[in-house]
Amino acid sequence: MEEFATRLFVLALFLFIFGAFSALCFSRRTKWANVLAHCSSSLGGLFGATTAALVLSTKHPIVVTAWTIMPSVVLRFKIDMLSAYFLFVVSFVTIAVSLYSLGYVTEYYGKKPIGLLGSGLNLFVLSMITVVTVDHSVSFLIAWELMSLLSFFLVMTEHEKAETRKAGYVYVVMTHFGTVFIILSFLTLFFFTKKLDFSSFGQTAAHLPASVKNIVFLLSLIGFGTKAGMIPLHVWLPRAHPAAPSHISSLMSAVMIKTAIYGLLRVNYDFLKSGATWWGAVVLGIGVLSAVFGILFGVAENDMKRFLAFSSAENIGIIFMGLGASLLFRSYHEPLLGALALTALLYHVLNHAIFKGLLFMGAGSVLYATHTKNINELGGLIRRMPWTAVLFLIGGMSLAAFPPFNGFISEWATFQSLLHLSFSSNHPVWKTAGGLAAAALGLTGAFVAGGVVKQFGTTFLALPRTSRAAKAKEVPLAMRFGMILLAGGTVVFGVWPGLVLRMTNRIVENYFHQSLTGHAMLYVPFHRSVESISLGWMTIIFFVLLLLLIALLRVWVGKSNNHYDETWNCGTPLVPSMEYTGTSYSHPVLMIFKRLYGIERKVEVQGEYVYYPKRIRHRLKTEAIIETKLYRPLIRGTVWLSQRLRAIQSGNLQSYLAYMIITLIVLLLWIR
Amino acid sequence: MEQWIAMLLLISAIWLLQIRKISDSVPILAFQSFVLALTAGAMWYETKLSHLLIAALLTLVVKAMIIPAILHYTIKKIDVHRQVERVTSKYTSLLMAIILTVAGFYVTSRLHLPSTKFGEPYLPVSITLVFLGAFIMIDHKKALMQGIGLITIENGLFLVAQSISYGMPMMVELGIFFDMLVTVVIIGILSLRIHSTFESLNIEKMSNLKG
Known part of the structure; x- marks a missing residue:
């Protein structure tokens, strides 16, 4: 079985290389290049995901030595449980994105070199897989740098736009800023352990003096945090993601920023193994900051992809909250609770990858059909593109953590761990911090829901505001299929959390010697006397209550009678300009947090009498305060x-x- | 004996700093390279290592004859019989040269470099030659003198290699000789070019090129 998994993994790697080269060779024939590149990458993703699943189910790590660059510097793939989990995340999203790309890149036929684009996608995925599977710091850094550069080139696809060039510049500066810190943290480890491979780091780094550990922790937090897009190092996120072609931004947002989480977990759990209490507090604080501010900036956005990018910063914040709680529990020797928080964060990594990939693809579909990202120019798309609308809604509900979609489970688990922090901790400071963090997470959830309603409502509902939206058509089958795959993922992983728990348990067991079985995720924390609730029963009860309610209403009110009529409109014909715009929807939030947005508002009323204005000009200027x-x-x-x-x-x-x-x-x- | 030869080398390097006309530098350089060839020859005589003989002959031919000839030709061509121009005055440069010599001897005495039996007396002088060569390049303003400083540095490095391990491997030695020759040819051509462009060989004018 192990042999089989190894072969499958090598085959996946070769498929990506094949995809890259064949796309380049056929760059003259755009159609061939498109099909070759994306078919081989989706097949590679399939094999990668299968390998990961096999490794996680058999618990046997696999090792492939590819190339001895120098003696003691080896390119070796070692897929242990943590690597396998992230390999699964990368590969799964890659399958869907590749299928989607088959349709999406037709947009670029004749405008951009498809061969280069397809080959770049293959190499980008390959570099991400390498990042999460190599076990040597030098080859890790090489792969990391390749990943950054390839994604930079992919972001620059539409380089004729000044905006894109600026985005690419900010991205490449920030990503190198982060890489410097990662290199420094590995060099510090090398300086004290005299070895460069991850397994030696794992054996010796735990016994380093506390001050050295602190330095390594902080350096890796800044380095990986920049890539993850934690606030205040997030500035590249809302620039680079909208500028990239949608299938690339989908990969970047769904998967690439997760490699940073992988790096953090590797350093904190595999190398350092134990640490000071303040580590967890710092990570938790950054998490709260990223979550709340990320979504607050996001809500104000009228650009679909910018909203999604800010929401990525917010979700990284949620993941950081889980990580912070887990580190705190680890330092207080609470293995069960630490395991719960770690599970929550791992689960959210998978969930965010799935629904954010789906949402970026949805935004890409809208862009494909209408050539605009500005939601105030859209509207009424639900009649024109029903598939995209439904799939986007599924992704959005998952983002807003609505049951039964997957976002709910992981946010629930994060809530649980934060509440445990506040109920089970003996220290008053952590009790307060846990409670406040949980409150912040609740606030975040509310804003996310508001943001999703704004984006979905303005884009898909009511009447089209411009002719672009009016002329939109449903996207090709390949694109819909890619989205359906991930939408299926949101439902499956939301309804059957056991599937994911089985995977995360393998990792959690390694670090906490504790596994979460059955409904442990759903324990309600009331000071130690934990009470379990069952998701299955909950669902049944929920449906029974719903049916009872309907029956009761039927008895009480009687048969509902509907009366269809036109909307009253003061006697004038209905025009799209009467609609609520995206800007006006988020206006109250902007007004409440005036300071944060640095708002400059100007209202000009033209006309003789103020109650019967001829024309009202309303200008709203926000600035990025950070x-x-x-x-x-x-x-x-x-x-x-x-x-x-x-x-x-x-x-x-x-x-x-x-x-x-x-x-x-x-x-x-x-x-x- | 070795002490005297080393002394001659040192004097030739300091002399290069004190010349009045640029054309004076060429015979001094030829003399320096000739002494260098002598040291290599002497070492060959004592150790009977054949590659030292080749190095000595090459030094004699390339550094003591061909390179001075090229430099002489260049000087004649651009007709710079005028006085040299220095950043510092003549006496300040002599003072600097003495300080650098002392620094060279001090540094070598601290470093405890592994040196060969016959090469040991040359070690401090060789490092001092490197310093002085660099100082020639810094002090003089005429572009041609930069080349002469460079050759002095090269001579110093040659001597370091000889005194530490009886010279570098033959292949490396040959490569360096070839590089040297090419460098001098390029310096010659560039000097002509600079002269024709700026009507001067003063490298201070090259800072005009800075963006």
Whole structure:
């Protein structure tokens, strides 16, 4: 069985390489390149997911040594339980996205080199799979850098737009900023363990002095946090994701930012193994910040893909909350609760990958059909694109954590762990923190629901606001199929959480020696005397209550009678400009959090008498507060410092020679 | 004996800093390279290592004859019989040279480099040659003198290699000689170019190129 899984994995890797090369070879024939690239990547994804499932079910890690780059620097794939889980996430989303891409890239026929695009997608997925499966820090960093660069090139697909170029620039700067910290954290580990491979890190890093561990933790948190898009290092997310082609932003948002979570788990659970209490608090704090602010910025957005990007920052916040709680429980030696929090975060990783992939594909479908992302130019699409509408709604409900979709289960588990933190912890500080974090998560959930209603309602309901929306047609079958696959995932993983628990248990057992069986996720925390509730029974009771209610109403009110008529409209014909816009829907939120958005509002009424205006102009300007208040001064300071440093660049040959000789003499003196 | 040869090398390097006309530098350089060839020859005589002989002959032919000839030709062509221009005054540069010499001897005494029996006396001088060569490049403003400083540095490095391990492997030695030759040819061509573009060989004017 192990042999079989190994072969399957190698086959998957070769399929991606084949996809990349064949797409390049057939770049003259766009159709062939499209079919070859995306069929092989979806097949590769299928094999990858199967491998992961096999490894998780048999509990036997598989090892493939691919290339000895140097003695002691080896490109070796080692799929242990954690890797297998993330491999599953990557591969599963890849299957759906590849199918979707088959249809989506037809949009680019004749405009963009399809061969390059398809080959880039294959290599991008390959690099992500490599990141989550290699077990050597050097090959990890190479794969990580490849992943960043490939995604940068894919983001730059529509490079003729100035906006895209700016997005790509911000992305590449931020991603390298993060990589520096990751390299530093690995170098610190290397400095103290004298080895570069992950297994040696795992054996020796746990016994390092506490100060070194703190440094490694902080460096890895900043490094991976940048990639994950935690606030305030999220600035690249709302730029790069909308700029990329939709199938790429779907991959980036659903999967790529999860590789950062993988890195954090690897460092915290495999290498460091134990740590100070404040680690958990820091991660929890960042999580709360990311979740609340991420969605607050998201709600204000009228650009569909920007909203989804901000919501990715929010979901990373939720995952960080789980991680923080888990680290706190670990430091207080509460294995069962730590296991619960870890499960919650792993589950949310999978769920977010699925529904965010689905939502980005939905936004892509709308873009494909209407060529706009601005929801205020859309409307009425539910009649024109019913499939997309329903699938987007499923994704949105899952995002807003509605049962029975999968987002509910993982957010529920995160709630549980936060409440446990507040009920079971003996320390008053953590009790308060847990309660507040749970409240923040509730607030986040409310805003997410509001944001989803805004996006869905403005895009799909009522009358089309522009001719673009009026002329929209349903997207091709391949795209619908890709979305259906992930929508199926949201339902399956929402209704049968046991499927995922079986996978996450393998990881959790390794780190906490504790497994969550049965309905442990649904324990209600009331100070130790835990009471279990059963999801199956809950569903049945819910439906019974619903039926009873309907029956009761029928008895009370009698048969409902409907009367269809036109909407009253003051006697004028119904026009789309009467509709509630996306901007007006989120306006109250903007007004409540005025300070946060830095709002500049201008209302101009034209006409002689104010109650009968001829024309009203309403202008609303928001500014990205984090960028103006945090990044601008930083950038200005850096530029100022660089200009001062530039003084040594005189352009004079002799002074350069003098620098060199002085350095040489100082080095020779210093060496002994 | 070795001490005297080392002394000659040192004097030639300091002399290069003190010249009045650019054309004076060429015979001094040829003299320096000639002494260098002598040291290699002497080492060959003591150790009977055949590659030292080849190195000595090559030094004699390439550094003491061909390179000075090219430099001489260049100087004649662009007709710079004028005085050299320095950043510092003549006496300051002498002071700097003495300081650098002391630094070279001090650094070598601290480093405890592994050196061969016959090469040991040359080690401090060789490092000092590197320093002085760099200082020649820094101090002089005429582009041609940069090339002469570079060759002095190269001579110093050659001597370091000889005194530590009786020279580098033959292949490396040959490569360096070839590089040197090409460098001098390029310096010659570039000097002509710079002269024809700027009507001067003063490299300070090259900072005009800075963006």
